[in-house]
Amino acid sequence: MARPTTLHGALPGLRATAHRFRDHIGEQRRLLVLGLIALIAEVGFRLLEPWPLAYVIDAVVAASGSELATRQADLGSMTLLIGVCAGGLVVIVALRALMSYLMTICFALAGNRVLTRVRSELYAHLNALSMSFHDRRRTGDLVTRVTGDVGRLQEAAVTAMVPLVGNLLTLGGMLVVIALLDWQLALVVVVVFPTFLLISTRLTKRIVRVSRGQRSAEGNLASLATESLSSMAVVQSYSLESRLQERFGGSNQRSLADGVKAKKLSAGLERKTDVLVGIATGLVLFFGAHQVLTGKLTPGELTVFLTYLKTAFKPLRDIAKYTGRIAKASASGERIIDVLDERIEIIDPSWARPAPAFRGYVRFEDVHLAYRPGHPVLRGLNLSIQCGQRVAVVGPSGSGKSSLMSLVCRLRDPDYGRVRIDGHDLTDLTLASTRRQISIVLQESMLFATSIRDNIALGSPEAVTDEQILAAARLAGAHDFIIGLPDGYDTVLGERGATLSGGQRQRIAIARAAIRDAPIVILDEALTGLDPDTETEVKAALDRLTRGRTTFVITHDLQSARDCDLVVWLDRGQVLTSGRPDEVLNASGDVVVGSSR
Known part of the structure; x- marks a missing residue:
């Protein structure tokens, strides 16, 4: 126009x-x-x-x-x-x-x-x-x-x-x-x-x-x-200051x-x-x-x-x-x-009802998903996850691992097919009641520029007590380092939690997920980028968080996949193979193609 x-x-x-x-x-x-x-x-x-x-x-x-x-x-x-x-x-x-x-x-x-x-x-x-x-x-x-x-x-x-x-x-x-x-x-x-x-x-x-x-x-x-x-760390690490200053200066001069x-x-x-x-x-x-x-x-x-x-x-x-x-x-x-005027795509239909308490049985039925027309990310995917099962979702970059998880918490809806939890089509359930029963821990956990106490409490949709916050922090292995900070749980974090180390940020994110007490947990590259000692501490915290819960572990580390009950290998938006770790992965950790069950 x-x-x-x-x-x-x-x-x-x-x-x-x-x-x-x-x-x-x-x-x-x-x-x-x-x-x-x-x-x-x-x-x-x-x-x-x-x-x-x-x-x-x-x-x-x-x-x-x-x-x-x-x-x-x-x-x-x-x-x-x-x-x-x-x-x-x-x-x-x-x-x-x-x-x-x-x-x-x-x-x-x-x-x-x-x-x-x-x-x-x-x-x-x-x-x-x-x-x-x-x-x-x-x-x-x-x-x-x-x-x-x-x-x-x-x-x-x-x-x-x-x-x-x-x-x-x-x-x-x-x-x-x-x-x-x-x-x-x-x-x-x-x-x-x-x-x-x-x-x-x-x-x-x-x-x-x-x-x-x-x-x-x-x-x-x-x-x-x-x-x-x-992205200041990247800017300074790659000495991009002068190049970006030149770009900024040009735009600034035009303005x-x-x-x-x-x-x-x-x-x-x-x-x-x-x-x-x-x-x-x-x-x-x-x-x-x-x-x-x-x-x-x-x-x-x-x-x-x-x-x-x-x-x-x-x-x-x-x-x-x-x-x-x-x-x-x-x-x-x-x-x-x-x-x-942008249309809200993920909405509650008129017939949507509050979700019951989930047990954690997740099923994908002929799921298709494309971000752009003609460029499918998931192609007729079928997969069943049992209650309390720990599933490693592996595969090359761009195979659809994170896309699969975005469907579980309804960040996106499939173009075709259905995603069900405990037999309920997610599009028949209200967004809030569905997302309330799913916890997510990401590779780069987003923390807000507020106190540690508030960051942990954000995980729960209802008001929480100090005792619940302390319990969640202990489960995440974060309590000891938090009380060592000058203001303890009232310590105000920098933007995106920049004043903490990567392991400390992850443990606070785990505490935030723990206080949600959700039956379904998604771990999206949650251990990537951590040093061995920190990785061991965070892994122990994640094990405590996910015990008895249906857990999706999205990872590139095939050795980490050996700790799961089921390994699902995705390639080009389809399940290439799935099964127990010893069936899907060989001794070196590589995938064994053709063992799909």
């Missing part, structure tokens, strides 16, 4: 965004109505503001043309009039300031509430999207949509759209008033508008185009920064160039508008003074005319000022809706 390149073309994007979040906006209707009333009142007071000065000028001019005795006699009444006008001006300005304050607070509060809900909805939607979506999207770009794009919408709503609407209402009101004062002089003002529209249309088109390019560059920057900062270009275009439009305002003011001053001399207009009314003229053109300058913001907000709204 072609991107709009004019301010007018960007407005449908904002309307679509507002329509998409109409329910959230409707929840704030009281604040919005109050803000609208304050906006209209503020415009009314802004229209009244020049009139006290006009009355004073007309009174002074009239008094200066009368006889001296008359002027002395009217001095008291003149002083009273000037005092009333001065006081009235103060009251008008104060009320306008109050209305402006109320308007800003109401719209800002409503906008912040709406966009806070939008951010929560977007984050929840991202969490619900399948792994196939996350596999093809860049994390940095998604983070930018959750944080930067929502913030951009917030900025446009509060600091651009509301002032622009207020100024346009003021412009309309002032044009009505000056037309009533002197329609001929009003025509002098109106004749400037076609020139402004001609200039602004050409420049705003370029501003919108450059602003969209800048927003895209910012998303690329965020993705590059996220990827490099989350800077687009930003500067947008600012130059906006500033140029503002200055051209200032020149037009100057021309219009000069014309009004010339023809208005002539109208005063002929008695068709009073000096005070000419003052109002000139004041209105200066104020009336402020919206035109603001169009240049806010065009970039509104264009970026339109792009941000489209990027947010683009994610929210």
